[in-house]
C-alpha cells in the first residue's frame with residue numbers, strides 16, 4: 001500500500017441474504033486526515049466500518065487498514081485501530097478512570113496512559129465521577145478515549161454526534177480535531193452533511209452500497225453545486241429561484257433586468273445536503 005495511505009478499499013462487496021449492502025465500495029483515506037463517509041440511512045456506512053474493522057468479512061474485493069489486510073491480518077489490525085460504535089457499552093457504576101484502566105488491562109497498556117486520553121477528550125476533571133452521572137456527550141467522549149487507549153493509528157467513529165445537542169456535538173468535534181493534531185487518522189460516518197463539511201478534510205458520498213463521489217468539501221461543491229439566484233420582482237414581491245445553468249432562466253432574468261422589474265437579486269450558496277442530493281439523485285436515476 002502507498003506509504004501515505006491509511007486505508008485503501010477496492011471493490012468491497014458484502015451481502016446480507018439477497019441485499020447487497022456493499023456493492024463494490026472503493027475509496028482511499030490518507031494518513032492523518034479526517035475522512036467522512038456520508039450517506040442516507042441504509043446506504044452501507046456501518047457495514048463499511050464493520051468490514052474495515054475486521055468484524056465481518058467482505059465477500060469480494062480487498063481492504064487494507066493501517067497496513068493490515070482486514071481478513072488475513074485481523075489480529076494485528078485490532079492493535080492498530082480503535083473503534084467507537086453506538087451500541088458499545090461503558091461500565092455505568094464505575095468511574096471514567098476505572099473504565100479506562102480496565103481497557104488498559106485488556107490491551108496490556110500502562111495505566112499512565114489514562115490521563116493522556118482523558119486530556120485528549122477534555123474529561124480530566126470528571127475522571128473520578130461515575131459514568132451513570134455522565135451526559136450523552138460525555139459518554140461519547142469517554143468511548144472515544146477508551147478507543148484510543150492503545151494509541152491506534154486509525155480511529156473509526158460510527159455516527160459520533162448521533163443524539164447529541166449542538167453544544168455536546170461541538171465538544172466531540174473539538175476532541176476529534178485534537179486527535180487529528182496528534183496524528184491519528186479518523187474515519188467517521190454521519191448523515192449530518194453540515195457537520196461533515198466542517199469537520200472533515202475529505203468526504204465520500206455513499207449511496208446504495210457504492211461510494212459515488214469523493215473529494216474535499218470545496219471540491220465537491222465546485223464539481224456539483226448548482227449556481228442559483230434568488231430574485232424579487234417589483235410587481236409582486238414574490239421570490240423566484242433561478243437556475244443559472246439553465247439558458248432559458250438566465251434569458252428570463254436578463255429580460256427582467258432590461259425591463260427594470262428587478263427589486264433585488266442574490267446568488268444562493270448550495271448546502272452540502274443540496275450537493276449530496278444532486279450527486280445521489282443522479283446516481284439513482
Ligand SMILES: Nc1ncnc2c1ncn2[C@@H]1O[C@H](COP(=O)(O)OP(=O)(O)OP(=O)(O)O)[C@@H](O)[C@H]1O
Nearest residue numbers: 016019021039040041042043044045046047048191
Ligand atoms: N446484520 C445485518 N443483517 C441483515 N441486513 C443488514 C445487516 N446489517 C446491515 N444490513 C443491511 O445492509 C444495508 C446497509 O446497512 P448499514 O447499517 O450499513 O447502513 P448505514 O448507512 O449505516 O445506515 P444508518 O445511517 O441507518 O445507520 C441496509 O439495507 C441494512 O438493512
